[in-house]
Amino acid sequence: xxxxxxxxxxxxxxxxxxxxxxxxxxxxxxxxxxxxxxxxxxxxxxxxxxxxxxxxxxxxxxxxxxxxxxxxxxxxxxxxxxxxxxxxxxxxxxxxxxxxxxxxxxxxxxxxxxxxxxxxxxxxxxxxxxxxxxxxxxxxxxxxxxxxxxxxxxxxxxxxxxxxxxxxxxxxxxxxxxxxxxxxxxxxxxxxxxxxxxxxxxxxxxxxxxxxxxxxxxxxxxxxxxxxxxxxxxxxxxxxxxxxxxxxxxxxxxxxxxxxxxxxxxxxxxxxxxxxxxxxxxxxxxxxxxxxxxxxxxxxxxxxxxxxxxxxxxxxxxxxxxxxxxxxxxxxxxxxxxxxxxxxxxxxxxxxxxxxxxxxxxxxxxxxxxxxxxxxxxxxxxxxxxxxxxxxxxxxxxxxxxxxxxxxxxxxxxxxxxx
Amino acid sequence: xxxxxxxxxxxxxxxxxxxxxxxxxxxxxxxxxxxxxxxxxxxxxxxxxxxxxxxxxxxxxxxxxxxxxxxxxxxxxxxxxxxxxxxxxxxxxxxxxxxxxxxxxxxxxxxxxxxxxxxxxxxxxxxxxxxxxxxxxxxxxxxxxxxxxxxxxxxxxxxxxxxxxxxxxxxxxxxxxxxxxxxxxxxxxxxxxxxxxxxxxxxxxxxxxxxxxxxxxxxxxxxxxxxxxxxxxxxxxxxxxxxxxxxxxxxxxxxxxxxxxxxxxxxxxxxxxxxxxxxxxxxxxxxxxxxxxxxxxxxxxxxxxxxxxxxxxxxxxxxxxxxxxxxxxxxxxxxxxxxxxxxxxxxxxxxxxxxxxxxxxxxxxxxxxxxxxxxxxxxxxxxxxxxxxxxxxxxxxxxxxxxxxxxxxxxxxxxxxxx
Numbered sequence: 001x002x003x004x005x006x007x008x009x010x011x012x013x014x015x016x017x018x019x020x021x022x023x024x025x026x027x028x029x030x031x032x033x034x035x036x037x038x039x040x041x042x043x044x045x046x047x048x049x050x051x052x053x054x055x056x057x058x059x060x061x062x063x064x065x066x067x068x069x070x071x072x073x074x075x076x077x078x079x080x081x082x083x084x085x086x087x088x089x090x091x092x093x094x095x096x097x098x099x100x101x102x103x104x105x106x107x108x109x110x111x112x113x114x115x116x117x118x119x120x121x122x123x124x125x126x127x128x129x130x131x132x133x134x135x136x137x138x139x140x141x142x143x144x145x146x147x148x149x150x151x152x153x154x155x156x157x158x159x160x161x162x163x164x165x166x167x168x169x170x171x172x173x174x175x176x177x178x179x180x181x182x183x184x185x186x187x188x189x190x191x192x193x194x195x196x197x198x199x200x201x202x203x204x205x206x207x208x209x210x211x212x213x214x215x216x217x218x219x220x221x222x223x224x225x226x227x228x229x230x231x232x233x234x235x236x237x238x239x240x241x242x243x244x245x246x247x248x249x250x251x252x253x254x255x256x257x258x259x260x261x262x263x264x265x266x267x268x269x270x271x272x273x274x275x276x277x278x279x280x281x282x283x284x285x286x287x288x289x290x291x292x293x294x295x296x297x298x299x300x301x302x303x304x305x306x307x308x309x310x311x312x313x314x315x316x317x318x319x320x321x322x323x324x325x326x327x328x329x330x331x332x333x334x335x336x337x338x339x340x341x342x343x344x345x346x347x348x349x350x351x352x353x354x355x356x357x358x359x360x361x362x363x364x365x366x367x368x369x370x371x372x373x374x375x376x377x378x379x380x381x382x383x384x385x386x387x388x389x390x391x392x393x394x395x396x397x398x399x400x401x402x403x404x405x406x407x408x409x410x411x412x413x414x415x416x417x418x419x
Numbered sequence: 420x421x422x423x424x425x426x427x428x429x430x431x432x433x434x435x436x437x438x439x440x441x442x443x444x445x446x447x448x449x450x451x452x453x454x455x456x457x458x459x460x461x462x463x464x465x466x467x468x469x470x471x472x473x474x475x476x477x478x479x480x481x482x483x484x485x486x487x488x489x490x491x492x493x494x495x496x497x498x499x500x501x502x503x504x505x506x507x508x509x510x511x512x513x514x515x516x517x518x519x520x521x522x523x524x525x526x527x528x529x530x531x532x533x534x535x536x537x538x539x540x541x542x543x544x545x546x547x548x549x550x551x552x553x554x555x556x557x558x559x560x561x562x563x564x565x566x567x568x569x570x571x572x573x574x575x576x577x578x579x580x581x582x583x584x585x586x587x588x589x590x591x592x593x594x595x596x597x598x599x600x601x602x603x604x605x606x607x608x609x610x611x612x613x614x615x616x617x618x619x620x621x622x623x624x625x626x627x628x629x630x631x632x633x634x635x636x637x638x639x640x641x642x643x644x645x646x647x648x649x650x651x652x653x654x655x656x657x658x659x660x661x662x663x664x665x666x667x668x669x670x671x672x673x674x675x676x677x678x679x680x681x682x683x684x685x686x687x688x689x690x691x692x693x694x695x696x697x698x699x700x701x702x703x704x705x706x707x708x709x710x711x712x713x714x715x716x717x718x719x720x721x722x723x724x725x726x727x728x729x730x731x732x733x734x735x736x737x738x739x740x741x742x743x744x745x746x747x748x749x750x751x752x753x754x755x756x757x758x759x760x761x762x763x764x765x766x767x768x769x770x771x772x773x774x775x776x777x778x779x780x781x782x783x784x785x786x787x788x789x790x791x792x793x794x795x796x797x798x799x800x801x802x803x804x805x806x807x808x809x810x811x812x813x814x815x816x817x818x819x820x821x822x823x824x825x826x827x828x829x830x831x832x833x834x835x836x837x838x
Contacts, residue, residue, distance in 0.1 A: 013688035014662060015636060018602055020546045026695040053496040058488060061496075065484055069477060077472040077480075077675040112531050112679075112701045119700045127439045144699050183437055217434060243433060256496040258706035260531075269432035276445040280563050281538045281700075282531045287677035289705060 025147045044397035047365040050388040051253050055312050064295035072291050080287040082279035084110025088294040092263050099225050100235030103265045109274045110285045114250040114262030120277045126151045131175050131182040135163050137372030139193045153374030162199030165206035190233040191224040191339025194372045194383035201234035212244050223250040226306050228338035229314035243267050254306050259289040319391040327402035340387035349412050351379045364400035444566045463816035466784040469807040470672050483714035491710050499706040501698035503529025507713040511682050518644050519654030522684040528693045529704045533669040533681030539696045545570045550594050550601040554582050556791030558612045572793030581618030584625035604635050609652040610643040610758025613791045613802035620653035631663050642669040645725050647757035648733035662686050678708040739805040742814040746821035759806035768831050770798045783819035
């Protein structure tokens with residue numbers, strides 16, 4: 001038995017000599033280690049990043065299925081094209097238009113969730129050592145992919161208005177001066193995972209200019225854009241430019257992640273390669289799931305369903321912020337205007353990863369901030385996902401968390417760091 | 420406008436400077452170029468490799484859906500674990516047992532079709548220049564993946580009894596002597612795509628021994644094993660050894676490819692990495708499709724459905740062989756005991772790829788043999804897929820094909836090569 005990088009115990013491996021170099025970079029994520037904990041019913045999980053699918057109107061899914069089986073049965077059960085179903089791509093145009101994004105159906109590729117779009121894009125662009133610029137913090141699933149591609153992940157200073165254009169230009173120029181190839185800027189501009197922060201309209205323009213000048217491709221990942229509370233976020237960066245941005249969207253948060261249907265809008269030459277990469281990896285996106293989504297979009301009032309989600313998540317966000325104010329007065333939090341997450345910052349000296357077992361002991365789970373950095377930072381941060389538990393349980397979970405956290409703060413204040 | 424490797428015209432590419440080295444190896448497959456042709460209703464397509472999903476009992480899918488929505492709705496619509504649903508993995512154990520394969524549920528990973536299992540395995544093992552040994556010919560989708568990973572693809576002599584153990588040992592030793600790292604042997608031992616050939620029981624033992632001695636991991640891809648006509652194929656290579664074989668299975672041919680549900684059984688240490696790679700690429704396999712398959716397996720007489728498929732494909736195979744004998748007397752064909760394909764060998768000097776436009780002109784499509792080689796061979800071969808058209812159309816298609824082929828043979832016999 002040997003120890004894995006991530007500290008787990010693994011079986012003796014007779015094939016150790018045979019792995020590719022990049023296989024070394026597959027690490028157990030902090031999020032994954034929590035899955036077994038999360039499934040215990042007595043634990044309130046503020047970890048994960050799951051939508052509240054119970055709020056989905058099941059009857060609409062049933063009607064979509066019936067309609068699909070009546071009208072497109074043999075297409076749904078068969079292999080399809082590598083780019084995805086044409087009718088679904090037309091419907092995706094309508095969804096993207098809500099964010100100000102307009103693109104040809106020819107430039108949309110349907111993927112196995114937007115995660116696979118990011119995997120395909122990364123595989124297409126990243127040689128070992130190439131730089132990907134990301135927010136600080138950044139989405140754990142993106143950090144994992146970039147690490148797997150042996151990329152250099154550079155976190156750029158990010159505040160409550162999103163990534164800093166100044167810091168972005170500085171980082172790009174510094175790394176270029178070091179002789180590094182800067183390939184991608186990866187961003188979640190709306191209600192980011194994990195920070196909850198939204199990039200301002202002004203900064204979107206600046207970020208685009210900085211990247212255009214330096215020929216850095218922007219990967220704009222926008223799963224949460226429609227889940228705003230109150231006013232809409234600024235239009236997508238892709239709405240400002242069609243040749244320097246690859247735009248990722250998903251049905252995971254406005255319909256269901258269990259279907260694994262996402263999409264990517266890319267400039268024609270990139271899209272051409274994306275389709276080939278998609279075919280190479282999975283032959284064709286699942287016809288069944290695509291056509292179910294397509295039928296749902298054509299028969300259901302899906303915009304009303306999104307309004308339902310918005311109201312629900314806003315109530316839960318309010319419950320989360322109220323509980324943080326009440327139970328965690330010494331903790332800083334972001335105040336997101338949409339999406340799924342709060343990002344907490346604890347006093348220096350506390351360690352969210354080390355604290356997790358104590359929290360689980362109090363029957364609450366969260367994701368330690370270290371999961372969202374490729375460089376070891378984040379120990380003082382906690383990501384709270386408020387979207388999945390009930391609003392009541394969001395409050396209960398934060399109250400439980402406070403027992404651990406406030407005790408740790410007391411210890412820190414009494415004895416100082418490293419007690 | 421520039422020419423792609425595969426000869427197509429592409430858009431001007433502003434990102435040409437930025438692609439990863441491996442992106443160069445994404446080529447348009449011969450199979451793909453046919454998709455647009457195939458969709459014209461007047462063309463009989465003997466190309467593709469599609470099951471006849473019209474023979475599937477739709478009522479059973481409907482019942483499975485209803486049961487799933489009644490009992491597991493919120494699981495089906497939600498993210499799942501990266502390894503796949505436990506109940507489905509238990510059911511997969513029962514399916515694998517039909518091939519003599521026994522493994523722990525812990526060592527099964529559910530994937531987005533078995534294609535994605537092959538992609539993940541290849542990504543895990545193949546550095547640039549590593550050798551993959553394959554049959555001659557080999558599955559086009561596998562050749563595509565190995566090429567994309569920048570591997571050295573070595574075709575090993577294959578006859579009507581499957582891959583030759585003698586040639587396999589010779590190739591492995593020759594390449595090892597050249598200093599190459601031989602990582603994988605990829606095989607479709609039952610009713611292979613594209614040859615239709617089945618590896619004998621004796622050779623399975625020999626192939627396993629050869630690979631064990633040389634520490635070459637066997638990737639046994641078995642999508643067609645249950646689709647035998649008459650007697651069962653020999654037990655899987657994995658039934659003889661649990662530590663040197665990674666076994667791939669799929670629901671695409673016994674249920675539906677539109678669901679994209681496949682699986683991989685791998686030794687524990689490899690499986691551990693596979694699950695991480697699966698999570699990195701797609702977060703989790705589609706819960707919805709998995710649970711639909713699981714419900715189908717639990718409520719339907721799925722073995723009876725397989726018998727239906729067997730009988731249907733046997734009738735079509737018979738129609739194909741009868742038509743080849745009648746219309747293509749000068750052409751050699753394999754005589755498969757199961758699966759989807761005939762592999763035709765034409766007289767030396769003919770070129771199946773160049774002949775394809777003439778065939779399409781006669782309203783029939785096929786896949787040129789070159790698609791199934793990574794080294795340019797196959798010009799004298801044609802893959803005929805008999806599974807998808809009606810038995811009558813299989814005959815019609817081969818009759819149409821004979822008009823082109825026999826004319827080409829006449830020309831060749833009259834004027835010799837290169838006329």
